[in-house]
Amino acid sequence: MCGITGGLWTHPQHSISADVLQRMTEAIRHRGPDDSGTHAEAMRTDPSGPVPGVALGFRRLSIIDLAGGHQPMSNEDGSIWMVFNGEIYNFGDLRRRLEGAGHRFGSSSDGESILHLYEDLGVECFSHLNGMFAVAIWDRNRRRIVLARDRLGQKPLHYTVQDDRLLFASELKSLMEVPGLRREIDPSAIDEFLTYQYVPHPNTIYRDIHKLPPGHFAVFEDEHLSVKRYWDIDLAKETPMTQEEASEQLRELLSDSVRLRLQSDVPLGAFLSGGIDSSLIVALAQQQRDDPIRTFSIGFPLKDFDETHYAKQVADHLGTQHTRFEVQPNAVDVIDKLVWHYDEPFGDSSAIPTWYLSELTRREVTVALSGDGGDELFAGYDRYRALWISRQMDRMLPMRGMLGAKWIQRLPDSTRQRSLIRRGKRFCDAISQPPARRFMNWLQIFPEALRGEIYNEDFVKQLPGDDPFEFFHMAWKQSGNRDDVTKASLADLMTYLPCDLCTKVDIASMAHGLEVRQPMLDYRVVELAARMPVKWKFRGKRGKLILDDTFGSMIPKNIWTRKKMGFGIPIAAWFKNEWRPMLHDMLLAPDAKHQQFFRPEVVAKMVHDHETGAVNHGYRLWNLLILEKWLRRWT
Known part of the structure; x- marks a missing residue:
């Protein structure tokens, strides 16, 4: 398990210096405390034409082949170089096959199997890997760099193309070490964050930086980037089986x-x-x-x-x-980390x-x-059961109308993890909506109406016409005509699981x-x-x-x-007690940075309503707190 970073350029003025590469690599030292390595090639011209410049950085956490497995690593003739983060679990079978085809291995590491498999199959190699991985391959003969990410998004990979130069890294902080990098906040990412509590792929918080989606590879050559899917699972197909x-x-x-x-x-x-x-x-x-x-x-x-x-x-x-x-309430100490x-x-x-x-x-x-x-x-989440129940109730239109009545929303709220009132209010609030929207209503942190209330006018003008719901809805529709529980669970598999x-x-x-x-x-x-x-x-x-x-x-x-509890923390209760001073200092400060997006009076009302018990805004306040702390740390 490791951290990878680097880039490719076609103009000398956009080269990555040895010092910058070292800083990019050092920024992700925590991902690989055991070893490090870099490989760089300056731009040049050979008999077949110009060759781009390339830089690869690597931090290693040694798991397999502790003595070997140093990266960046190359094939036998040094024409292909690779940095790799993750584990390839079927590397033993792949190695035996590759050695039988004449490949010579220089280590016992699992990652080297990718290198030789790419020699034989090119970008088709990724569909043969069973594992979690993010990989970057410099193919000198083809003058290209290839990025790939595992099928379910277990390992991260970020990239950006700026000034005809590709930069990539396991974590954004590595890219932040590149001088002159454009890092303008994307307004739509703020809208997505308040909806999902994360920024969904392929977006990041920055307008010009992206996440490679799970199950995809990208090829950068001739100053052009193409992104393609290599894992094409048919979610609409159900196989009869006993x-x-x-x-x-x-x-x-x-x-x-x-x-x-x-x-x-x-x-x-x-x-x-x-x-x-x-x-x-x-x-x-x-x-x-x-x-x-x-x-x-x-x-x-x-x-x-x-x-x-x-x-x-x-x-x-x-x-x-x-x-x-x-974990004690003093866990506040870890938020900045x-x-x-x-x-x-x-x-x-x-x-x-x-x-x-x-x-x-x-x-x-x-x-x-x-x-x-x-x-x-x-299909283990409670929200799948709620969806199933609600679909049975769709046949009972008068009952659905009663459950959607406003009087239910006036019931007092609770900070308890399994509060029936809190769960019931969320259920009833969504009952009148179509299935996909209904399910999304239970997922989202800030409902659309509340986002519209909290955003200030200047921020609203910056937002595009795109609805954040479409990210989830596209995944929902991949299941075709299958039942709603299957649609919901597989949509979660493609969205919530990799992104969250x-x-x-x-x-x-x-x-x-x-x-x-x-x-x-x-x-x-x-x-x-x-x-x-x-x-x-x-x-x-x-x-x-x-x-x-x-x-x-x-x-x-x-x-x-037994009843499912989830892996949560008593955040609503802590905001009323131990964390209350921090909440006020961060969200109610007159110079709070969130005011560039939000109306301070709406934020103040949310804090007041939560502290008085009128509405449990615990998770919403947590997201606002995280955003405020992020703005103070990274902008």
Whole structure:
């Protein structure tokens, strides 16, 4: 696991100096504390014509082949160079095939298989990789640089084309080291952030910098960039299969996925929340190990947000070596670190427990397994049940009208994690909308009406006519005529999972030099789940049926039936108590930077309504706080 950076240029005045390349590489040192390397070639002309200049930078976290695997690395004749971040889990099979074809390997690292596979297949090589990765390949003979990102977006890759020069990096902060880089804030990104609590790909907070979408590669040659998809999963296609066939395939693929992700030359453990997904991954991992696997969980002093007793129950059942860590309200100390590491506004408050969990886990191991992806693949979120219920109620038009009545919204709010009033108000607020809009209403942080209220007139004039909803709606429509639960879960798979969950885990873990592997996101498991009939995943308001049917005996029965808690923090309560001074200092300051976008009187009313209990604005205030801190740090 590593950090990569660099660029390609065709004009001498736009070259990347050795000093700038060093700073770009050093900016992502945390992603790879074990080793570093650079490779640079000046512009020149050979018999076939001009050759662009190129610079590649690399920081390494050593996982496989600790003594070898130094990057940047090249092929046998030095005509192709590569920097690579991630893990290729099927590298053993690829290596045997490539050696049989005559390729000579200079290391035992997994990344070198990409280099030689590219020699044989060009850009077609990426579809043969099973892993999480972001890669940049300099192909001198073709005068081009190729970028690629894994299918599910587990590893980040940012790029920009400015002044006929391509720049790329694992994190935005590396690009910020380039003198003269245009870094104008994109108004539409602010609108998207308040909608989703993240800036969705291919956008970033900056107008001229982009994220390479998951499952895509990009080629920069002749001063032109083309971006193409290499993983084209047909979400509209459902494959008929019996429950037994579904279970058999799932058991084989998920067990093999875990097996592949246990490969490591350094200590390995696992996150264990006590929920279904992480418990199942730990159970499958423990089944394949002779020694107790190290497991780690994080809790809170408030019972509504603490599920570590479930984690201990699973750990005791499986015989793991378990460690628990607790987050206190003084976690405010970590917010500035989050703002620096996430580079752009990122409002998922569970980044705080993920940060601390990664920090704790890294003290003991260098690699950790996680259960990310289970909810999206197997319909586990409460919002899928809410969608299913609401669709049944569509047949009861008078009832739908009553539930949408304004009197329901006047009920007092609550800061409790599982508040029925809060959840009921959100449900009723969306009941009269079409399914995709209805579901989006439960996802968005700031509803469209509230965004319209909080934006000042000058900011509204800067916004384009695009609706942020379209990012999600495009993913929803990919499922064609399938049922609404399938449409919602697969849309989450293509949007929320890469933009929020994978980003959160990657940044929080790599900030501490920890590699997190996500067995549920093996593309073979994803493709199976995507084409599986919904009746094997969701039925009668209950999701993850196929997981229970297939692996039910491996973990305690009550883990399968307990209510889902989520990985949240008591943010609404903390804003009323321990975090109140910080909230006032940041959001109500007369010189607050958010005032370039927002009406201060609306922000002040939100703070007042939250503190008096009129409306639970906890997550909205958190997003405003993160944005304000980001503006103060990066602008």
